[in-house]
Amino acid sequence: MRKPIQFIIILLKHALTGSRMYFAWISFLALVFAIGVCAYVVQYQNGLVVTNMTDQVSWGAYIANFTFLVGLAAAGVMVVIPAYLYKNKPLKKVVWIGEFLAIAAVLMCIMFVTVDLGHADRMWHLIPFIGKLNWPMSILSWDIIVLSGYLVINVFLITYAMYSKYHGGHPRKGLYVPIVFISMFWAVSIHTVTAFLYDWLGARPFWNSALVPPRFLASAFVAGPAFLVLSLQIIDKNSGFSVPKEAINNLRRIMAVMMVVNLFFFSSEIFTELYTGSGHAASAIYLLGGLEGRHLLVPYIWSAVALNIFAAFVFSIPKFALNRTLLNVACVAAFIGVWIEKGMGLVIPGFIPSPLGEMAEYQPSVIEGLVSAGIWAFGILAFTLSVKVGAEIERGSLHAEGVVPDLDEYATDAEPHSSPPVAHDVAATPKIAVAQGAEVSS
Amino acid sequence: MSCCDEKNGCGEKHHLPVLEVEAEPEPELSGIEVEGMERLQSTRRDFLRQVGVAAGVTAAASATGCGSTTWEEYFHQHYKRLSDEDKAHLFALLEQRTHEKYGVEVHIRDPQPIEGVEFAYALNLSTCTGCRQCEYACAKENNTSRDPEMHYIRVLELDKGTMDVDRSNHFYEGEVPKPDKYYMPVQCHQCANPPCVDACPVQATWREPDGIVVVDYDWCIGCRYCEAACPYWARRFNWAEPSIRPSDINPEQGYLSNRIRPKGVIEKCTFCLHRTRVGRNPACLEACPVGARKFGDLNNPNSEIRRIIATKRVYILKEELGTLPRFFYFFG
Numbered sequence: 001m002r003k004p005i006q007f008i009i010i011l012l013k014h015a016l017t018g019s020r021m022y023f024a025w026i027s028f029l030a031l032v033f034a035i036g037v038c039a040y041v042v043q044y045q046n047g048l049v050v051t052n053m054t055d056q057v058s059w060g061a062y063i064a065n066f067t068f069l070v071g072l073a074a075a076g077v078m079v080v081i082p083a084y085l086y087k088n089k090p091l092k093k094v095v096w097i098g099e100f101l102a103i104a105a106v107l108m109c110i111m112f113v114t115v116d117l118g119h120a121d122r123m124w125h126l127i128p129f130i131g132k133l134n135w136p137m138s139i140l141s142w143d144i145i146v147l148s149g150y151l152v153i154n155v156f157l158i159t160y161a162m163y164s165k166y167h168g169g170h171p172r173k174g175l176y177v178p179i180v181f182i183s184m185f186w187a188v189s190i191h192t193v194t195a196f197l198y199d200w201l202g203a204r205p206f207w208n209s210a211l212v213p214p215r216f217l218a219s220a221f222v223a224g225p226a227f228l229v230l231s232l233q234i235i236d237k238n239s240g241f242s243v244p245k246e247a248i249n250n251l252r253r254i255m256a257v258m259m260v261v262n263l264f265f266f267s268s269e270i271f272t273e274l275y276t277g278s279g280h281a282a283s284a285i286y287l288l289g290g291l292e293g294r295h296l297l298v299p300y301i302w303s304a305v306a307l308n309i310f311a312a313f314v315f316s317i318p319k320f321a322l323n324r325t326l327l328n329v330a331c332v333a334a335f336i337g338v339w340i341e342k343g344m345g346l347v348i349p350g351f352i353p354s355p356l357g358e359m360a361e362y363q364p365s366v367i368e369g370l371v372s373a374g375i376w377a378f379g380i381l382a383f384t385l386s387v388k389v390g391a392e393i394e395r396g397s398l399h400a401e402g403v404v405p406d407l408d409e410y411a412t413d414a415e416p417h418s419s420p421p422v423a424h425d426v427a428a429t430p431k432i433a434v435a436q437g438a439e440v441s442s
Numbered sequence: 443m444s445c446c447d448e449k450n451g452c453g454e455k456h457h458l459p460v461l462e463v464e465a466e467p468e469p470e471l472s473g474i475e476v477e478g479m480e481r482l483q484s485t486r487r488d489f490l491r492q493v494g495v496a497a498g499v500t501a502a503a504s505a506t507g508c509g510s511t512t513w514e515e516y517f518h519q520h521y522k523r524l525s526d527e528d529k530a531h532l533f534a535l536l537e538q539r540t541h542e543k544y545g546v547e548v549h550i551r552d553p554q555p556i557e558g559v560e561f562a563y564a565l566n567l568s569t570c571t572g573c574r575q576c577e578y579a580c581a582k583e584n585n586t587s588r589d590p591e592m593h594y595i596r597v598l599e600l601d602k603g604t605m606d607v608d609r610s611n612h613f614y615e616g617e618v619p620k621p622d623k624y625y626m627p628v629q630c631h632q633c634a635n636p637p638c639v640d641a642c643p644v645q646a647t648w649r650e651p652d653g654i655v656v657v658d659y660d661w662c663i664g665c666r667y668c669e670a671a672c673p674y675w676a677r678r679f680n681w682a683e684p685s686i687r688p689s690d691i692n693p694e695q696g697y698l699s700n701r702i703r704p705k706g707v708i709e710k711c712t713f714c715l716h717r718t719r720v721g722r723n724p725a726c727l728e729a730c731p732v733g734a735r736k737f738g739d740l741n742n743p744n745s746e747i748r749r750i751i752a753t754k755r756v757y758i759l760k761e762e763l764g765t766l767p768r769f770f771y772f773f774g
Contacts, residue, residue: 046682047680047681047682047683047705047706048664048679048681048682048706049590049681049682051681053681054681055669055675055677055678055679056675058666058669058670058679059666059670113665116665116666117663117664117665117706118662118663118664118665118666118679118680118705118706118707118708119662119663119664119704119706119707120663121516122644122661122662122663122664123663125520125644125646125661125663126643126644126663131520131644132520132523132644132645132646132661133643133644133645134640134642134643134644134645137639137640138640138641138642138643138667139641140641140642140643140665140667141643144643197667201637201670201671202637202673202763202764202765203637203670203671203672203673203763204670279606279608282608350670351670353608354675355607355672355673355674355675355760356596356598356607356610356612356628356674356675357598357606357607357608357609357610357612358612358675
């Protein structure tokens, strides 16, 4: 037991040492988190009355963020799939970053669901046998199972890999690789099940569409890589861990395809709703153009559409995408666009009008904003700290005593077999028919 | 947006007359349900026995500095896992708590479903005048929070010529019934295939053998998934600690129905199971001045409800969703 404990202590020590900038950053995040905790205490004492949710719009910013973050967690596989299924070397080098992102995102998911509960103190009711988990009937029980499973899988994978590397070894392939493959399918399952949470609800025609799970996955596979592209550059600049340029290009290509798919799904959904013109379209009409004089979400959703179209253009046109500044702006745009579209843009209109035709709008309260910001700060803090030590282990500067780090593992491994970038492109592209077409055009 | 600043009563402009009315003595049980009476009396005796125990627990709690909440209150089990003894103990404790908080003696009971009975409701859309007496009587009977204001029943005003609830007016005022309008009160439809029950991740809500969908308020975690799943907008959440004037409290309470709820949990119409399971009618039915509301046993071929379903033109709200409501609208 001494070795693992020592390992954890050293990780903590290294996570909390760094440059002045690094300290300023983690202190800032810790402060925002602390404010969020205070806001939550206010909410816990007074009840959810301090939010702007009502019996009409009974889910709000918390569940919207939860939904978005499940996608971010699932998108961790967007580096794992190319790396392991298509032997993409540049992305294999950054798989660990994707896994840390998945873990941070799942932690945020759990926190967002927890703060949304009227009785967080009763969460033990969810534990099978001790509590009374409604499995298999409740889709929410499935979601709890797949999310916690995903957390366990990723924590295991990354801990095992890092621990081995720290001690100068490698994870056993026979154990590690099968679990990596499980994690890929599992990642798809967490977002699919989260979409099922919404789409079986006959009471809510806006969500009651078979296109919700595909839309979720497509948009997640934009938002996740967008976040990764931005953070890979920061990691490359600040951590001493050099990120292969091709990794960013590969992620950019994934985004180019997925954003177009996402926009296509979105327009299909809108067409079907609006052209049919049935009463079921009320929520979509409210979202896109306002209904009965209520139009709080109209500018909100159209800004998302604009951001997404802009990002799709930048991602798909190489001339733009090779401009790093423009690419970064597009990543931010895509991230925010998807956050709007799949967060509040999906959750809120589902409740408007109510099943009895009542029009009641919603926008988050200050408390909801602070609690949400606090959770985001916690997640980014967890991601920052873990990536900080992860980078040190990966680049070989942090290792157990007496271990000679294999500094150029990837370089020596990759060079003799390294294929030209074009080959990576094909490999990096998920096996979707649309993907092929997009590759040709780019 | 502005309408949503107040919880529950979102946009609700009418006031609850019950707030103004002095608490009337609860009408005594009529003699018709002798069996029910006996059951009540025997449970009341049990409770008296248990009060001593509860007092002991409370004393122990305050002695250990636990304040107002005991370990037992936090960690007691799901309703279906409670033994009769646990229940008696727990109910006594809850009665004690209500007494501490409001100074009112209440009696919490747990009437069981009557063997072979399946309850159903029918509402005559031809005669309903939209007076909302059912809504107010319901609040009064069920101890729902007055602030934030909560109602299980929502009366919709519809134009003659449409049955589209999306075009209904919830906030009509003035004299009713208005010409060219008709009225459709909506409450829990006690579906035989209830999506809310499937949704609940912790089995805190379920359908009883007599068809009533109930909530264990001490088990609900407050995720509000059921509220999103309900096509009839029948569920209500306690966004804040419910508040009710002591003089407004109905002391005859059911554990699974009208006892005063904690904050942060879901509640809903239970067809007044604390009344209907002992042979009385739901409060909303008794309050209806025009007799538009009918209640009875679906399994009894001679019941009024069966006659209505068999002979009247019946309308089932959102029948296409397959929820199999036990609430029928009819014209007659």
